[in-house]
Amino acid sequence: MRRIAVVAALLALVAALAVWLKTDARTPSRPGGRKSKGAATQVTAAVEAGAPAYGVARRADVDRSGVGVVRARIVDRDGSPVSDGRVILHCLASGTDHSAPIEGGVVEVGAEGEFSGPGCRGIVCAELRHPTLVPRDPWVLEPNRPAVTLVAQALERVVGSVSDGEGHAVAGAQVWVRRGDDDDPGALPPFTSRNTVSDGEGFFSFARVEKPPCDPCGEASGRCEPGDARDVPTYASLMLIARAPGFRSTEKEVSVDDEEGWQIVLAPPLAPLHGTVRDAEGRPYPRARVLARAHARGYEVHQARVEDGQFSLGELGEGSYDLRVVQDGVELANSGGHVAGEAVALVGSVPAPGRAVTLAVVRRGTDEPVSGAVVDGGPFAGARTSSDGTVGAGDVLPGTYTVGVRVRGLRSQRGQVTIPGDDAGPWTGRIEVDDSP
Structure with a gap:
């Protein structure tokens, strides 16, 4: 009897050990080797590659000891790839109660809807920036996993x-x-x-x-x-x-x-508002434009070039318009209360003949010319410097002009050029650019 009792006790101990081992094998480990007291599940709209795009999948627990990379592909409700837009990745770090954008986590969506970006030690949420689509479900991604499929739906x-x-x-x-x-x-x-x-x-x-839809990162940061x-x-x-x-x-x-x-x-146009623009001596301006703004509709603006002193403004609506004449950003004349079909004679406040201007673009602190630079502003409209680094314009009126310069490989730069009004002879100036990329 004593031997039977011992054997029964040993069998009970072995059975208990087997149950304990089986339970331990199902319990995932936390980073550092400690056992979790309970398996946690979280909701994600990410669907494993190859699985149906619809529905909500269970988020598996993964090792977040490294930053890693998240990968996904965006499709619409019909399964077609979303080929444009931008994704901003946010991180809800482990052990924190707020989220923040991931550094370098602003990524463009590719031609087949694919994108990839940096992960983090925590939950990664994907925010979609698109003019006509929003996520169908919250998008939560896992670093260092195969690409998943995310579903977007059209705005009403x-x-x-x-x-x-x-x-x-x-x-x-x-x-x-x-x-x-x-x-x-x-x-x-x-x-x-x-x-x-x-x-x-x-x-x-x-x-x-x-x-x-609100994701965990948005909820933690108060964006929801x-x-x-x-x-x-x-x-x-x-x-x-x-x-x-x-x-x-x-x-x-x-x-x-x-x-x-x-x-x-849409109604057919009224008769054009037309007229002339000349200086006090009756001379035309070479690059003048007439701007017409509706008096009762400030958002409505029309413009016309002055050709040989003549202009015509079509497609005007009902009511009066205020007129401004400008050349190279300098206002020459203004007049108000004009209507479609009227003929107007506008006289500029400065003489039409200007002076020939040559502008040299050089590297700052040197006389080294910069060829191929694009110069915009004032009398220059997309002019490109020649091999000696210069651009030119004729009949430039006196005044101060803001000029922008774009050089390949360098940042866009701006400067001011003042054309004196002392005489009508040729004038040469320079503008310096930095070597800052």
Whole structure:
């Protein structure tokens, strides 16, 4: 009997040991070799490569002892790759209660929707920056894992059309949305952009603002504001403005929730506002432009070049316009209260003949010329320096001009050039550029 009792005790001990070993094998280890007291699971919208793109997968526990790399591919709800946009990677570090963007974690999305970037010792969240898409689910990634598939969905869109008075579609019309005159100045537009262009069939659309789903990083950093995006004060009244070549500018008040869609009918142009621009001696200016701004619609601006002292402004709307004449950024004349169809004679305040100007671009502190530099501003419009580092312009009026210089391999730089008004003889100046990349 005593021997039977001993054998039974030994068998019970072996069984208990086996159960303990089996339980220990299922319990994952923490970095450093200590055992976790319980297996934790977290939600992620990342789906293992080759697995169905829909649904939510379980996030496996991995060793986060290194920074690592995260990899993913973005598709839309139909499974087609998202070939543009930008991803910003955030880190919710282990043992902390706040998140921060990862250094070097702003990455562009490739042609097949793929991207990769630095991970961190903690949870990595991917924030999508795209004009028409948002993540379908929170995007949480794991460093040093195979690429996963992330699903994005389209923003809701408000659709409209542009046509002429005979019902024909107008393609290529520029369409803007703006706040109504009596609206709250602190209100925000309800769309991701304020302007768009009608397509070949005259249709256009605006994507509505929507909040992306909240991920752990956003929740920890306070980026997940409660409520719906439409709870934010937006324009109570909307004005649509449409312009297209061959038509006058048209505006229409609309409602965001118009179920029939927005329909804009462009009216034919009025007679041009035309006239002359000359100095007090009747001489034309070589590079003058006339700008016309609608008095009642400050957003509406037209411009026309002055050719041999003549100008013509077409596609104007109803009401009066204020006119300004400028050359190389210098205002020559201004006049207000003019309407379409009127003939106007504008007289400049300075003599039209200027002086020939040569501008040399050199490296700072030396006389070494910089060839092939692009010079913009004042009388220079995209001029490129010759082999001796110079650009030239004629009939330049006296004044101070801000000039930008772009040199391949160096940062863009700006400087000022003052053309004296003492005489009309040729004038030569210089502008120095740094070797800063």
